[in-house]
Amino acid sequence: MIGPRFSAAAETYDRxxxxxxxxxxxxxxxLPEMYPEQILELGSGTGQLTRLLVERFPEVPIDAIDVAEKMxxxxxxxxxxxxxxxxIVGDAQTYWGGDRYPLIVSSSALHWVSDLRKTCENIFQSLEPGGTFALGMMLQGTLKELHDLREEIAPEKTPLTTLPTYEETSAALEAAGFxxxxxxxxxxxxxxxxxxAFLKAIHEQGVTGGKVSAGNAPLTRTELGRLVADYQENHASDDGVHATYETATFLLTKA
Ligand SMILES: C[S@@+](CC[C@H](N)C(=O)[O-])C[C@H]1O[C@@H](n2cnc3c(N)ncnc32)[C@H](O)[C@@H]1O
Structure with a gap:
C-alpha cells in the first residue's frame, strides 16, 4: 500500500x-510561457513542486492530489x-475533478502507479484541449546499486515490480494521445x-518497504547489516557513498 507508507514518511521527507x-x-x-487559470498537481506529497508552482503562478488555484491522507x-x-x-486525498490513476484543467503537473509520483497506461489516459481526459502536462518521472535504474546488492544478498527477496523505463513511459504517454x-x-x-545515512534517507523518503526496493519479505538484521557493509565497501569514495537516480522530464500537449 503506497498511501500508509508515504503517510509515515510525511514528517521527514523534505530533509x-x-x-x-x-x-x-x-x-x-x-513549462512554456503561460499563465493557466487552474492547475492540477498529481502526487503532491509534502508540496515541493507545489511551492515552485506557487512562486511561478502566484494566486492561480491549484488542486493538489495525493493518495496518502497524512501527506x-x-x-x-x-x-x-x-x-x-x-x-485533496485522491488517486492519480482515477482522479476526476469534474472539470478539465489547462495545466496538469506531476513530479516523482507516477512511477508508483500500478497501471501507467491507464493513469496517462485518465490524465489525458482531465486535460483541456490545447492544455499542457509537465511530468517528472523516476525511472528504472534509480537506486540500481542497492538493487544489485539486494539481489546478491537475498536473491529470493527481489522487488515485486520494477520502475518503468524511459521507453515504457514515452510509449504510455503517446498511447494515451499526448x-x-x-x-x-x-x-x-x-x-x-x-x-x-543513505539507507536512512531513502527510508525517510518513503522509498523503502515498497516496490522500488523491498522484496516479498523484509531483510533480516544480518542481511541488512551485510547490505550496509557491502554498500559502503563497493560504492564509497572520498566524499561519501553514491546512489544513481535515473529520471525523465516530459513536456506534453493535448492537440
Ligand atoms: C516521492 S513523493 C513526491 C512528492 C512531490 N511531488 C515532490 O516532488 O516532492 C511521491 C508522492 O506520490 C504519492 N502517490 C503515490 N502514488 C499515488 C497515486 N496513485 N495517486 C496520488 N498520489 C500518489 C505518494 O503518496 C507521495 O506523497
Whole structure:
C-alpha cells in the first residue's frame, strides 16, 4: 500500500528529498510561457513542486492530489498561508475533478502507479484541449546499486515490480494521445555521507518497504547489516557513498 507508507514518511521527507527537488525544478523549468487559470498537481506529497508552482503562478488555484491522507494533512497545515491550494486525498490513476484543467503537473509520483497506461489516459481526459502536462518521472535504474546488492544478498527477496523505463513511459504517454513536445532523460549520482545515512534517507523518503526496493519479505538484521557493509565497501569514495537516480522530464500537449 503506497498511501500508509508515504503517510509515515510525511514528517521527514523534505530533509532527504534532494533528487526529487531537482526533478520538481526541472518540471517547472520545462513549462512554456503561460499563465493557466487552474492547475492540477498529481502526487503532491509534502508540496515541493507545489511551492515552485506557487512562486511561478502566484494566486492561480491549484488542486493538489495525493493518495496518502497524512501527506495531505501535513501539506494542508504547512501551506495554510496559501488558500489558493486545495489539498485533496485522491488517486492519480482515477482522479476526476469534474472539470478539465489547462495545466496538469506531476513530479516523482507516477512511477508508483500500478497501471501507467491507464493513469496517462485518465490524465489525458482531465486535460483541456490545447492544455499542457509537465511530468517528472523516476525511472528504472534509480537506486540500481542497492538493487544489485539486494539481489546478491537475498536473491529470493527481489522487488515485486520494477520502475518503468524511459521507453515504457514515452510509449504510455503517446498511447494515451499526448504529443511529446520536449523530453529530457538523465542519470545523476547523489552523494550521501555513508551507507547507513543513505539507507536512512531513502527510508525517510518513503522509498523503502515498497516496490522500488523491498522484496516479498523484509531483510533480516544480518542481511541488512551485510547490505550496509557491502554498500559502503563497493560504492564509497572520498566524499561519501553514491546512489544513481535515473529520471525523465516530459513536456506534453493535448492537440
Ligand atoms: C516521492 S513523493 C513526491 C512528492 C512531490 N511531488 C515532490 O516532488 O516532492 C511521491 C508522492 O506520490 C504519492 N502517490 C503515490 N502514488 C499515488 C497515486 N496513485 N495517486 C496520488 N498520489 C500518489 C505518494 O503518496 C507521495 O506523497
Amino acid at each position: 532527504h528529498a534532494r533528487p526529487q527537488l531537482a526533478l520538481a525544478q526541472s518540471v517547472v523549468a520545462v 495531505v494533512a501535513h501539506s494542508r497545515a504547512k501551506f495554510k498561508r496559501f488558500p489558493q491550494i486545495s489539498w 504529443r511529446i513536445e520536449r523530453k529530457k532523460h538523465s542519470e545523476e549520482q547523489i552523494l550521501y555521507p555513508d551507507a547507513k
